[in-house]
Amino acid sequence: MQQITIKALARELQLSVSTISKALRDSHEISEATKRRVLQLAARLDYKPNPYASSLRGRKSRNIGIVIPEVADSFFSLAINGIAAVAKEKGYHSIICLTHEDNKDEQAILKDFQSGRVDGVLMSVSGTTENGAHIRALMDHGVPVVLFDRVLPDVPAPKVVTDDAASAGNATRLLLKNGCRQVAFLGLSPRLSISADRLSGYESALREAGHRPLAKNVLCCDADAHRNLLAIKRLLRRKDRPDGIVAAVEKLAPLVYQACNELSLRIPQDVKVICFSNLEIAGMLQPSLSTVTQPAFEMGAKAAGLLIKLMAGKRVEMEVVVGSGIVGRGSTGGSGKLPNRTFPNDTGSN
Amino acid sequence: MQQITIKALARELQLSVSTISKALRDSHEISEATKRRVLQLAARLDYKPNPYASSLRGRKSRNIGIVIPEVADSFFSLAINGIAAVAKEKGYHSIICLTHEDNKDEQAILKDFQSGRVDGVLMSVSGTTENGAHIRALMDHGVPVVLFDRVLPDVPAPKVVTDDAASAGNATRLLLKNGCRQVAFLGLSPRLSISADRLSGYESALREAGHRPLAKNVLCCDADAHRNLLAIKRLLRRKDRPDGIVAAVEKLAPLVYQACNELSLRIPQDVKVICFSNLEIAGMLQPSLSTVTQPAFEMGAKAAGLLIKLMAGKRVEMEVVVGSGIVGRGSTGGSGKLPNRTFPNDTGSN
DNA sequence: TCTTTCTACGAAACCGGTTTCGTAAATAAA
DNA sequence: TTTATTTACGAAACCGGTTTCGTAGAAAGA
Numbered sequence A, B: 001m002q003q004i005t006i007k008a009l010a011r012e013l014q015l016s017v018s019t020i021s022k023a024l025r026d027s028h029e030i031s032e033a034t035k036r037r038v039l040q041l042a043a044r045l046d047y048k049p050n051p052y053a054s055s056l057r058g059r060k061s062r063n064i065g066i067v068i069p070e071v072a073d074s075f076f077s078l079a080i081n082g083i084a085a086v087a088k089e090k091g092y093h094s095i096i097c098l099t100h101e102d103n104k105d106e107q108a109i110l111k112d113f114q115s116g117r118v119d120g121v122l123m124s125v126s127g128t129t130e131n132g133a134h135i136r137a138l139m140d141h142g143v144p145v146v147l148f149d150r151v152l153p154d155v156p157a158p159k160v161v162t163d164d165a166a167s168a169g170n171a172t173r174l175l176l177k178n179g180c181r182q183v184a185f186l187g188l189s190p191r192l193s194i195s196a197d198r199l200s201g202y203e204s205a206l207r208e209a210g211h212r213p214l215a216k217n218v219l220c221c222d223a224d225a226h227r228n229l230l231a232i233k234r235l236l237r238r239k240d241r242p243d244g245i246v247a248a249v250e251k252l253a254p255l256v257y258q259a260c261n262e263l264s265l266r267i268p269q270d271v272k273v274i275c276f277s278n279l280e281i282a283g284m285l286q287p288s289l290s291t292v293t294q295p296a297f298e299m300g301a302k303a304a305g306l307l308i309k310l311m312a313g314k315r316v317e318m319e320v321v322v323g324s325g326i327v328g329r330g331s332t333g334g335s336g337k338l339p340n341r342t343f344p345n346d347t348g349s350n
Numbered sequence C: 001t002c003t004t005t006c007t008a009c010g011a012a013a014c015c016g017g018t019t020t021c022g023t024a025a026a027t028a029a030a
Numbered sequence D: 001t002t003t004a005t006t007t008a009c010g011a012a013a014c015c016g017g018t019t020t021c022g023t024a025g026a027a028a029g030a
Helices: A006-013 A017-024 A032-045 A051-058 A074-089 A103-113 A133-140 A164-177 A193-208 A225-237 A252-262 A280-284 A296-311 B006-013 B017-024 B032-045 B051-058 B074-089 B103-113 B133-140 B164-177 B193-208 B225-237 B252-262 B280-284 B296-311
Strands: A063-068 A093-098 A120-123 A145-148 A159-162 A183-187 A218-220 A244-247 A272-276 A290-293 A319-322 A325-328 B063-068 B093-098 B120-123 B145-148 B159-162 B183-187 B218-220 B244-247 B272-276 B290-293 B319-322 B325-328
Touching (some): A006 A017, A074 A296, A074 B093, A093 B074, A103 A133, A159 A193, A164 A193, A164 A244, A164 A290, A164 A325, A225 A252, A244 A252, A252 B280, A280 B252, A296 A319, B006 B017, B006 B032, B063 B074, B063 B296, B074 B093, B120 B296, B133 B145, B159 B296, B164 B183, B164 B244, B164 B272, B164 B325, B183 B193, B225 B252, B252 B272, B296 B319
Parallel strands (some): A063 A120, A159 A319, A183 A244, A272 A290, B145 B159, B159 B319, B244 B272
Antiparallel strands (some): A290 A325, B290 B325
16 A cells, blocks of 8 residues: 655665656766666656645646447547547556436536646536536636647637538438438537538538428427437327438437338438448448547547647647548448449548 | 735735635634635635645545556546546546556656656557566655556455456457357557457367467457558458457457458458447448447546545555346357347346 | 856755644633 | 633744855966
């Protein structure tokens, strides 16, 4: 239990704690001979400096907070890897906090972060978050924040997003091209940028094709899978039911499949489906799922890079847009089995 | 940037820092009137105590470390939720660290944890870990550890596991029952308990049915998906190729599907497949995937509960076994479309 | 030789809480 | 009324590092 402290090293070597500290930090004030002795003993005793003591004195934690709705989502798990890779390289630890799509949890986490626990925060807001007051409050306390993917318009923080509107438009156009007459849109809270932007891309594509966007074809889902399933089934039981679905978040795809299954609707014959998703196994679903695939790892890495600059006091671009790609597979019908991949339309500014 | 410290509160209220601290911690030494004043001001200024200062003085961090191979795995993401739920309730923060199945990363993380960063560790070891020396080293430094799912025999820490051998045996028997003549087993490193135990369950089931377990039908995979895919294809290209596959970890399922697809082998007609997995969308794969499903959330919660007891200095049971269930679906052929679910054979000792 | 400049180290303050201990004033017991 | 006890608070030590500042002795310059 008794940790090996710097004091123990000092006693052992008959040196002062300040000398040990300086030696460990390779200060020029310490002779090479002494440094060697200190380093050797530290290695032998497997000494690890207490991070809390360092944080306290240095007034920085070398921790970054990652605040996301959940981890069981391939976009977020890939983004985490991107973030962690950059953070680790720069000597930062990542603290992952999950909101479970609950704004109350999100607020509590950001409140906690006012304590100085982290030097900066990367976040993707929850589906129940109405505005960015809690994020601004954190920023007012001097904690830099970078938003990625799910951003909010009223937060003056740098943002890393994909070309949501364009991608949703492309997805919608693919469905229309493949014969859909009535395309529905499944999103989350319209307060979320990804919902709003993807919705507007969907609407533009409809208008462009001479269709009128209809409110009844737009469904706002939430974190309750069961309720979402019921809503989707209600949508698909309508007499004038949609024959195409653009789903804006990954977790909705299985629900659409399940709903179709339970209602004996065939994909893609009766309903064509495309979903924003990074699922590796999209191609092995029944039928294989067409997706809008985001560069999740790169977005995480980019966001982490921005945050690190920000924490160093540098100025950074306020919006980075990276392109997503569409992978057409079985669920959108069309040209057959081969995936017709469109390349990311890279409108990025990095 | 300037955090609100306890000193600021003291100055504002013309009290000493010790009085503020005691008031905030509801000490009996402080009058109700003073407590009220302090609490009010703290609330008004949105004061949050610096966790590092508290940790330093109290010599405990109220953090628990979660060390797992990856997060893009439904077992682990569910387990995290179970852990976090319990931890949060007990006032602990969770620090998630990913090893990416790399023993070097795992060692580095545990080394870091010797610093006092966490009060206890929950872990599921990486696929490249050969032994538990690094875990024992951490424990020798007084940090309690609880292993879950992927455990090692040579670590004297409490373990939370499923009935791996029994479940793998059941999975194998299901394949045999459905007509397989030659069942292969895909695992990770045989050093891992889950690989070894599941393998032995598979072998027992084979012997029980009068088959001889063959080394050529056992494949040890690793973290390299491409290499794994090649190995699986090699297995399935053999003249006497297996007609059944038991896959011991979730990430192998898509690879088996892909290999069959590329080799034009039909599931379940040519090859029947069952996999240890918690994937929600297993039922929507092409064909739907039969699974051995573990109670991931409960395992995480149970492990966290044990760790918390351990950190409180209590003694706990050294091994908790919880049952897994088999969900038979399309990939194992057999009785048709309806999933034939076996209930978890609960041999748990909790 | 005497002064100046390094070199190499130690003492002590500091980060922001927590806790022990001491104490003045108020209250209770003798 | 005197003594004992309780109440309510402040001073200071402490956690384990980091950093500033001071200085003895050696080396270099005058």
